Amino acid sequence: MIIDPSDLRRVRRELGITEKELAKLSGVSQSLIAKIELGMVDPSYSKMKAISEAIMRVSGLQGKASDIMTSPVIKVSPDDTVEKAAELFEKHGISQVPVMVEGVAVGSFTERDLIKLVSEKKDVKSAFSLRIRDVMGDILPVVGSEAPIPLVLSLLEHSQAVLVSRMGEIVGIITRADVLKLRKRQ
Known part of the structure; x- marks a missing residue:
């Protein structure tokens, strides 16, 4: 950059x-x-x-996306329920998941989406039984594994996470929490 x-x-x-x-x-x-x-x-x-x-x-911003990404990527499919996504959030201490079909990102689902969904529904149980395909958000940005860290940081200013790909395959994810890894590299 x-x-x-x-x-x-x-x-x-x-x-x-x-x-x-x-x-x-x-x-x-x-x-x-x-x-x-x-x-x-x-x-x-x-x-x-x-x-x-x-x-x-x-x-300390020298480096590439693969240096700070988390792998493997925890993901959901469009056919999964909101309940499954919520369980993944809780189990792994994460706040978003990409929605993927056969290795291709087709959307995303975040804790923010979950909170909005639950607050809009009068029946919380029905909110958790919805399919991800009906409530998912936009696809997370995708960068190559060699993308410079400053590029990733600029994307994280506007998105909760960035997916990392290598030869067309999603191999990692970088969230705002992963930026903390930069402290250890200085």
């Missing part, structure tokens, strides 16, 4: 590093970094890539 040159100063300051430190880490001159931050130059792709990679290393 390449950082937008107009965001460089803000990002560098948030990380608490000086222009000189960033220059040393990225292999570019301090004067180039200063000029980029002041908007005086339009840096080449290779220079901005080197700077971005250095920032990713400092921030």
Whole structure:
């Protein structure tokens, strides 16, 4: 992921590093970094890539989706009941499951969906007996196992989970809780 040159100063300051430190880490001159931050130059792709990679290393965001995914994926089928999904939430301490048919994601079901469903029904028992196909939400985003962590994080800002695929097969899931694994990598 390449950082937008107009965001460089803000990002560098948030990380608490000086222009000189960033220059040393990225292999570019301090004067180039200063000029980029002041908007005086339009840096080449290779220079901005080197700077971005250095920032990713400092921030601990270097890596790929497979580094932080959880596997195997706990899932439900469209024919399963809401009761089964609720049991999986409770048994595994999770808050969402992808809905899959023959290894292909076709939707999702979350604790948020469950709460909404139960609150809308007058008869709680009938809510739990519904089929997932009738109440499932949209498909979770899917990334390749080599997708960079910053991409995964940007998807998690808008989705409760991201599925990870390798050669067309879903091999893992990354939830917001998996982001905590980044702490151990610094």
